[in-house]
Amino acid sequence: MKRIIQALTIALVGCTTSSVFAQSMNVDFDMSNEEPESCFLPTNDYAAAGNAGHWNSINNIFGEMINPVGGLRDLNGDTTNAIVDYDDETAAFCHLNPDIVDINHRALLSDAWYLGYLGKFPDVITFQFTGLQNGTYEVITYAFIAEDASSITSIDVVGSPEGPLLSGGEWTGSPVEGVTHVVHHVDVTDGTITIPATKIAGLDNMVNGFQLTLIPPDCPADIDGNDNDVNVFDLLALLSAWGTNGAGAGIAAPTDVVDVFDLLGLLGAWGQCSN
Numbered sequence: 001m002k003r004i005i006q007a008l009t010i011a012l013v014g015c016t017t018s019s020v021f022a023q024s025m026n027v028d029f030d031m032s033n034e035e036p037e038s039c040f041l042p043t044n045d046y047a048a049a050g051n052a053g054h055w056n057s058i059n060n061i062f063g064e065m066i067n068p069v070g071g072l073r074d075l076n077g078d079t080t081n082a083i084v085d086y087d088d089e090t091a092a093f094c095h096l097n098p099d100i101v102d103i104n105h106r107a108l109l110s111d112a113w114y115l116g117y118l119g120k121f122p123d124v125i126t127f128q129f130t131g132l133q134n135g136t137y138e139v140i141t142y143a144f145i146a147e148d149a150s151s152i153t154s155i156d157v158v159g160s161p162e163g164p165l166l167s168g169g170e171w172t173g174s175p176v177e178g179v180t181h182v183v184h185h186v187d188v189t190d191g192t193i194t195i196p197a198t199k200i201a202g203l204d205n206m207v208n209g210f211q212l213t214l215i216p217p218d219c220p221a222d223i224d225g226n227d228n229d230v231n232v233f234d235l236l237a238l239l240s241a242w243g244t245n246g247a248g249a250g251i252a253a254p255t256d257v258v259d260v261f262d263l264l265g266l267l268g269a270w271g272q273c274s275n
């Protein structure tokens with residue numbers, strides 16, 4: 001066994017692993033470029049209701065949604081192929097929410113794309129992410145206006161099991177599901193997530209931003225690096241733990257020992273993990 005591991009290790013010189021699921025991202029519809037004294041971009045340590053990490057500032061020039069040069073950045077700040085856009089004529093605004101004291105909550109929730117303002121803007125706006133890596137995503141949509149607890153917005157994520165969900169109500173000091181935001185899940189097969197937002201009640205309605213999380217598939221054979229890829233590194237980890245209760249023992253029963261059934265399970269799952 002040792003010799004096999006040594007041979008495989010030698011064969012691997014020059015190979016590197018890479019994280020293939022680095023496509024989780026935070027998006028703030030953000031007017032900090034135009035009104036820096038009132039509106040801000042959240043800091044990277046701000047998780048809101050999702051994950052902390054880089055926040056993309058998506059601003060507005062004459063109704064055009066302006067994405068970062070090269071595409072949206074993931075939570076690490078690395079460029080992805082994804083962009084976000086919308087389908088209608090509206091605008092983004094900055095407005096002060098004196099009730100929202102926390103600077104990062106304010107940074108996310110005080111600037112937004114408007115819909116349904118006294119008929120000035122459409123009652124339905126559809127946002128769309130394109131160029132995403134395929135997989136299962138959790139989608140958090142912020143649709144909240146602190147000044148108007150009667151403002152209710154319906155958010156749908158096309159293809160999600162949850163369907164349309166309502167967002168709106170009283171500010172309580174922190175993000176609350178169903179008040180400041182809603183949570184959907186969706187399987188992405190063509191790189192696209194489509195999110196219609198509909199005014200239900202209130203004077204004006206706002207969509208403040210999004211958090212997308214690519215959910216890693218359940219992949220018990222991915223025992224090395226948790227990179228959602230079953231490859232020779234996982235095989236090496238399994239062989240290193242042969243006969244013990246170490247890495248790979250749980251791929252196949254009996255789950256307290258790494259044996260040939262685990263090896264067969266790993267080989268059967270070879271390649272990219274998928275849902």
Ligand SMILES: [Ca+2]
Nearest residue numbers: 030040041107
């Ligand atoms: Ca902002």
Ligand SMILES: [Ca+2]
Nearest residue numbers: 029108111208
């Ligand atoms: Ca915002």
Ligand SMILES: [Ca+2]
Nearest residue numbers: 222224227229
């Ligand atoms: Ca792996």
Ligand SMILES: [Ca+2]
Nearest residue numbers: 249252254257
């Ligand atoms: Ca086993």
